[in-house]
Each structure stands twice: as C-alpha cells, then as structure tokens.
Amino acid sequence: MEIHRQENEDFLPVRVIQRDTDVTHLHLARRGLTYVPDLLRFSMLRCVWLNNNKIREVSRTSFNCCLTELYLQNNDIHSISGALRHLTCLRVLLLFNNQMRCLEETVSELKYMQDLHTLSLYLNPFTQDPEYCQYVLHHLPSVRFLDRKEVKEEERRRAFKLFSVERQRVFDSIAFGRRALPPPAGRNAPSSITKPVGQHGSRKRCTDSRSEDRENPSVAKSIIQFSIMNWSGTSTSQWNHLDDSSEPASDILTVKLR
Template sequence: MTTTNALLCSNTGQKTDYHGGGAILTQSQSQTQTQPTGTVPPTRTNAAALSQINRMNSESVARAQQSIAEQLKKQNLIRNKDVRDLYLSQLDLTEVCDLSDFKNLRRLWLNQNRLRFINFLPGNFRLSELHISDNSLVSIANSLRHLTGLQTLSLNNNQLARMEETVSELANMHGLQNLNLFHNPLTSEPQYRSYVIHHLPQVIVLDRSLVMEDERLLAKRTFAQDRMRIEDSIGFGRLIRDKPKTHHLDRGLVIAPSKEIGNHYKVPPMGDDEKAAAKRANQRTVMEFTRFDWSKVPLSEQKRTTDGSAEDEYEAQLITVRFQ
C-alpha cells in the first residue's frame, strides 16, 4: 500500500529568521534585508556560509520527510490525522518540517539530533509526550507554551541557560508530571530545583527524581515567604492578629545549658521515675469501653450435648474496661 499524501510536511509559511537552526533563507533574501548603519555588507564568505547552512537544513528536512514516509508505510497509515507516534531520533537533524498536519500526534521523539530551536509544532495541541534531549537547544521561548496537554517533557542535555525563561514557558502545562532538565547550564543556578518545584507545582518527577513533600515545603518557604507568614498566622479559620504566646517550660525543671544531660533534666521530675510516671498517669484522660463476654455463652454444640437445665448455668455478662 502506498501513501496518497504528496506532501507529508512542509515549511510553507515559515517566516522565522535564521538563528542557527531556523527556516531556510535564500541568498537574495539575505541581501535585500536592511543593513544597519555602519555594518559591512555580506561578503562572498558570508554568502558561502549561508548557502552551506541552507543546504544542510534542506537535507535535514528531506531526511525527516523520508523517515516519516517510511513510518507511515510500515504502519499502513494513509492519512496524516491517523498518526499518533513519530520517531525522528538520531537523524542528525538541524531542521524539521512543519508537523502541523499531524493533528492527532501524541508522542514525538527527536533525541540525539542537532536542533537549536523548536519552530515546527505550531498546531500539535494534542501532544502529550515530547522527547527532545541530546540536542543543541539554546532557547524554548514562545515554542512550547501552547502545548498545554504535555505530560512528559525531556529537555535534558541541551544548552538552555535562562532558567526563568524556560520555566515560564512551561507554566501553563498544568498536566505536566515528568520533566527532565538536567545537564543544561541552567541547572547550575543557585536553588535551581527549589525554583522549578515552586513555579511548576504540577511536576511529580523532576530530573528522574520524585519530588518530595519536604522539598515542596522548602521551595515554598524560599520563594513565597510572605504567603507562608500568612498561613502560619492563620489558626482555626481566622486570622490571629496578635503574636502567638511563646510556650515556656517550667523553669524549675530546666537546668543550666552547661549542665544539660540526657533529657535535659538533672534529676527526673518529682524526685524519681515512679512518682513522675504516676503523676503523668493521673493527668491522662480516663477512657472506658464495654464489651460482651462471649466466653459465658454456650456454643451450639454444647447446647446439643447438655440438657436444657444446663443452659441456666450460663449468664451473659458485660465487661467494662477503664484505663488512662
């Protein structure tokens, strides 16, 4: 079976300026752009470099299209909207064609390529997994924020250096649970993990490590101190205007710090352990419960083996237990 799509994906309509991995520019387009005052016009060396970059991008797009065609043929898929998964890893890609025709694409693998920017997913709103690690990404600004359905995102082993920009791009992904950013320059920022945990509270696994509750509390105390003060001042549904009273121990039981031993008492309270235990026991709340004493009730087998008069010997009893 052969595919009926003459064009699997294309770069038509792309107007992105070249950033080292963007859309392809022709020499005439580059020469007609307005040159800033005082700059040197393009030389033959610049034109040759631009031509080489365009050729590399064209070859990259062709490899991506060929790989997509082979996958569709192997899966006996004719329509682009039937495609759920695409594997474009390890193809030495510097540019990828626009994938907007694959409206129902769920999972995309682009690992181990040479991509610097993500400008080929403008209409893939149903994407849930994106694996684009081991590339050369320098920025994801205005590239992923529309993919609000993402649940797994792998951006590790790239060149992302701006932490605030990167985290801000992912803020609207409320279903994002698994995020990998390790081996990027931004991970060397102070309090990197706490920053990401605080600003992306929906993430459950960060850099292959489960986010613990104490990490969330630390992130909250670090980046939301005012909010924590308010929460700490709220008791039983109302705001406490006055400062809470400080609890002080009985000064008669606390000894000087220089002489502290064991449980911070020079001698046990009340003089000895038995008196101290008795005093604490008397201060506890008295609890009581009652249960039925089934040991006094004959079993059915006993009733059958004894005469009727023997049943009078058994009396139901209630046992009451009281303790502190």
C-alpha cells in the same frame, strides 16, 4: 527451515499509513536534524521523539496542541521561548543536555501545562543555580518527577517557604483563631529597630514594642470580637402553633477583647 520462516513473515499483518491522521507516534531520533520539521499536518500526533539530533531552535509551528509526550533531549537547543506554551496537554517533556541558560524564561514557557508530570532539565547551564529545583517545583506544581527523581512533599514545602515568603509569614502568624497584624506602613519590625543613644552615637536594639506603642498612640491595635447566642430562646417547631406573642426572644451577647 528458511522457507518456513519466510512463509510466516508473509502472513504478518502490515499497517499501512495512508493518511496524516493515522500518525500518532513519530520517531525522528538520531537523524542528524538541525531543526524541527513542520509536524502540524499530523493532527492526531501524540508522541514525538526528536532526541539525539543537532537541533538548535524550536518553532511554535512545529507541533499541534494535542501532543502529550515530547522528547528533545541531547540536542543543542538554546531557548524554547514562545515555542511550547500552546502544548497544554503535554504530560512528558525531556529537555536535558541542551544549552538553555535562562531558567525563568524556560519555566514561564511551561507554566501553562497543567498536566505536565514528568520533566527533565538537567545538564542545562541554568541547573547550576543552587535554587533551581525549588524554583521549578514552586512554579510548576503539577510536576511529580523532576530529573528522574520523584518529588517529595518536603521538597515542595521548602520551595514554598523560599519563594512564597509573604504567604508563609501569614500562615506562620495564624494561631488561636486570630491573625497577627503586620507592622503599619512606614514602620520597621520591632526586632530590627535601632535608635541612636547618647552623644557618642551608640546604637541599641529595640525589642519591646509596647514602649513604642505608648509613644505612638495612633498605632492600630488588634481587636477580637466574640458573639454568643442564647439558643434556649430560639423558636422551635413546638412554638409554631402558638401565638407570636408567646414566642421567646433570642439573646445575643457580644464581647470585644482588646
């Protein structure tokens, strides 16, 4: 039985890597590495496993730009600034359980990865920030799986409201075909205006903007304009063979509402 099994193993195909371009997957996990070796010579490299080592720094010269999957979890990495932004084809990146402390710096490094759909950053110090998830989702819209969880549409809406306050205000103000104008420069919103009253300096809250508009006639008012065209008088194919003088004129009615 042992001889028969040995004969079968001798006939198994063995892939021999003769050139650097033959390397597409590289497993370097659990090797006790303290730095990332130079892997640029592997021009066809797509997936690299460097997890469960003792790596503290990542260099820009470590990876080629065609990399699609990178596993750097369970290391001692403090920063990835300037090291990964050229990996624009990256789709999977695992960086959990490291020592990265600056969330803005990390997200800024990843924003060039338009195809990044799986990202894990948990167990890093910056994940203690209560707005961590919303910040990542807002600045990295391509991510579909964050920290092993699928991103829900409701989470994206919350992130948008939290970090796009001005754009959300514009969206909320659009209704019935018009946009509510913001207060003029140098003037606070009516709901937050307070004025001193009387000799004792008591203050009251001003909620009626019409009285202030009467006091300041220079305040710009919004105007809605409608244009209506009388299509019954528009030239059609039936008029083509007639004389130009017989062609009816089109009427345009313009109404302005203040």
